[in-house]
């Protein structure tokens with residue numbers, strides 16, 4: 001579904017199930033295998049998406065055009081923003097044309113600027129929301145943003161900041177849009193907390209300020225029950241849960257990547273590998289998302305008592 005506002009609240013799905021797909025990156029055949037394995041019913045069920053529908057894989061346009069379906073609900077990813085930038089001839093932070101940063105599937109990729117579908121595709125890109133919020137049939141409230149929520153933000157900050165950020169549609173995509181589409185810090189903290197070897201070593205390895213930020217990134221986000229994101233690829237090949245955040249980018253579009261689809265009510269997930277490695281596209285179901293270590297000591301008790309001094313000012317209402 002496409003929308004004309006950047007923060008969208010969806011009604012509860014009273015007829016069927018809700019699923020969320022990780023970063024798709026043009027992997028339309030892999031997606032269809034997962035939908036088939038889950039007996040997805042497009043008349044009842046909904047498929048939410050953390051964005052990054054395009055680039056790398058062979059079927060970016062098919063993946064993007066699904067956004068016009070009544071049962072598919074993607075947020076914008078940084079790759080959609082880059083595609084907009086490529087069409088607009090924008091210059092990236094490194095001084096190169098953004099088009100060079102897009103990972104097209106060869107010289108004939110129909111997303112290259114100037115191809116016949118450009119206007120239609122631009123109209124889709126322009127109507128992807130930055131954040132989605134909805135309630136599951138068990139009453140839990142779910143939020144979706146592409147890259148995750150920057151450390152120290154609450155979900156309650158998101159709507160106001162998106163709506164008030166005057167730079168939202170700047171060509172350089174500063175402010176809130178940059179944070180929601182690009183920030184890798186929260187997910188990197190989660191990946192750190194999933195390493196089995198670090199238990200006693202945190203205090204000597206990092207400053208108290210750094211450990212405080214890692215701790216926050218692994219605590220539940222306030223104002224929402226479940227936060228779904230993608231963006232930074234989990235090299236383990238599996239999704240990862242920390243606090244109430246779940247990360248779903250398992251590298252689809254790369255030869256050793258997988259595509260992950262989460263059943264939001266059951267908490268189980270399905271995966272399929274790249275057809276270059278598994279031409280059969282066999283689907284595997286896993287009962288629950290792996291968790292980070294829950295018993296890590298990020299700060300001493302003394303440090304927690306003084307932790308307020310590490311806290312940055314509340315997230316500013318940017319653009320004001």
Ligand SMILES: [Mn+2]
Pocket residue numbers: 023052077230231232249
């Ligand atoms: Mn991605």
